[in-house]
Amino acid sequence: MKRNNKLPGKTIERLSQYRRSLLLCLAQEKTHIFSHEIAALLHITPVQVRRDIMLIGYTGTLRQGYDIRELIDLIGEIIDSQDGLNVAVIGLGNLGRAILTYLSGKRTKLRIAAAFDINPEKVDKVYGGVPCYPLDRLQEILEKEEVSIGILTVPATETAGVANTLVNCGIKGILNYTPKPINVPPHVYLQEYDMITSLEKVAYFVKRNQQPG
Amino acid sequence: MKRNNKLPGKTIERLSQYRRSLLLCLAQEKTHIFSHEIAALLHITPVQVRRDIMLIGYTGTLRQGYDIRELIDLIGEIIDSQDGLNVAVIGLGNLGRAILTYLSGKRTKLRIAAAFDINPEKVDKVYGGVPCYPLDRLQEILEKEEVSIGILTVPATETAGVANTLVNCGIKGILNYTPKPINVPPHVYLQEYDMITSLEKVAYFVKRNQQPG
Numbered sequence: 537m538k539r540n541n542k543l544p545g546k547t548i549e550r551l552s553q554y555r556r557s558l559l560l561c562l563a564q565e566k567t568h569i570f571s572h573e574i575a576a577l578l579h580i581t582p583v584q585v586r587r588d589i590m591l592i593g594y595t596g597t598l599r600q601g602y603d604i605r606e607l608i609d610l611i612g613e614i615i616d617s618q619d620g621l622n623v624a625v626i627g628l629g630n631l632g633r634a635i636l637t638y639l640s641g642k643r644t645k646l647r648i649a650a651a652f653d654i655n656p657e658k659v660d661k662v663y664g665g666v667p668c669y670p671l672d673r674l675q676e677i678l679e680k681e682e683v684s685i686g687i688l689t690v691p692a693t694e695t696a697g698v699a700n701t702l703v704n705c706g707i708k709g710i711l712n713y714t715p716k717p718i719n720v721p722p723h724v725y726l727q728e729y730d731m732i733t734s735l736e737k738v739a740y741f742v743k744r745n746q747q748p749g
Numbered sequence: 750m751k752r753n754n755k756l757p758g759k760t761i762e763r764l765s766q767y768r769r770s771l772l773l774c775l776a777q778e779k780t781h782i783f784s785h786e787i788a789a790l791l792h793i794t795p796v797q798v799r800r801d802i803m804l805i806g807y808t809g810t811l812r813q814g815y816d817i818r819e820l821i822d823l824i825g826e827i828i829d830s831q832d833g834l835n836v837a838v839i840g841l842g843n844l845g846r847a848i849l850t851y852l853s854g855k856r857t858k859l860r861i862a863a864a865f866d867i868n869p870e871k872v873d874k875v876y877g878g879v880p881c882y883p884l885d886r887l888q889e890i891l892e893k894e895e896v897s898i899g900i901l902t903v904p905a906t907e908t909a910g911v912a913n914t915l916v917n918c919g920i921k922g923i924l925n926y927t928p929k930p931i932n933v934p935p936h937v938y939l940q941e942y943d944m945i946t947s948l949e950k951v952a953y954f955v956k957r958n959q960q961p962g
């Protein structure tokens with residue numbers, strides 16, 4: 537059992553993806569699954585799947601494979617926080633609202649506690665069960681709601697300023713969806729995602745496949 | 750010069766990210782940049798930056814570093830399609846609309862040619878310069894507009910069906926933002942992204958940093 541060691545980021549990503557697929561299988565009333573089935577769902581090798589699942593101390597049976605419910609629970613023990621973590625979405629444009637809808641009720645251990653915007657028409661309303669506060673109450677609400685993670689979906693011009701405020705408020709992790717990279721001190725965990733990069737990667741391989749040779 | 754070899758996906762992602770940062774520097778009227786500056790912006794090592802840029806056949810000068818304009822153009826030659834590629838967004842919920850806004854005018858070589866939705870209130874309107882068509886005209890419009898890449902932002906229940914239609918229409922690449930993984934034949938390039946995975950990764954490292962030891 538290596539449950540108490542810190543696992544690499546890539547392993548955590550895959551465990552999260554395994555759980556996502558397993559939850560879909562469970563919804564289809566499947567009870568057991570083989571590593572090669574998980575691998576096919578995620579376009580990776582069965583060896584990779586077996587290695588990851590062995591790493592978290594689980595083994596299936598040769599005849600039936602993994603028990604889906606047990607594996608989901610075990611992945612939860614590894615990657616979820618026992619007491620749950622509170623999350624805030626900063627910026628309720630289309631992307632911010634998409635994220636609220638998307639995350640609403642998906643993971644019980646990650647609670648979207650608050651949303652923020654500067655638009656007075658959005659403030660004091662509730663989106664997907666989450667109250668929207670004015671941006672100038674960021675510090676107050678983050679403290680009150682004990683928010684650990686901020687999802688940044690503000691316009692690029694506001695990115696740096698809001699990120700600094702989050703850091704000053706003691707945020708522990710930031711997921712940056714704005715088109716502008718940010719800098720945070722080493723004690724804050726940062727994950728950045730830019731759609732342009734994903735799209736350019738697809739475009740590159742599409743182009744290359746079209747070309748002869 | 751290795752420009753004609755197919756570069757790995759990870760290299761393409763970094764080149765795309767370099768260009769993103771370089772465009773921001775250029776907007777701030779900076780003309781030259783050192784590898785360690787690019788590295789700091791993207792939280793990677795200067796060695797990695799120099800290796801990638803050497804790989805595409807470019808070198809800076811010791812005194813001034815890289816010429817930003819030249820490097821942007823060169824990255825474009827490598828990762829962009831000469832004639833451009835047409836993209837369609839399928840599903841105009843919050844996420845689909847966020848993507849249209851986000852990509853609008855960002856990269857001249859990737860043109861968002863069409864959007865699709867089943868909601869009659871959205872159909873025949875224009876979003877961020879992009880016309881929205883009814884989903885049942887998918888095949889006709891994809892052919893007419895010569896669309897190579899589909900961005901999937903439909904509800905999870907529709908994912909598999911729409912993905913199959915895209916493949917049957919001869920799509921070359923799919924960027925899947927729905928919470929449901931898909932299967933495509935080998936000639937279609939697939940990139941999937943799930944926000945839950947990114948958020949769970951941030952949560953894992955936030956939790957681990959909070960724990961003593």
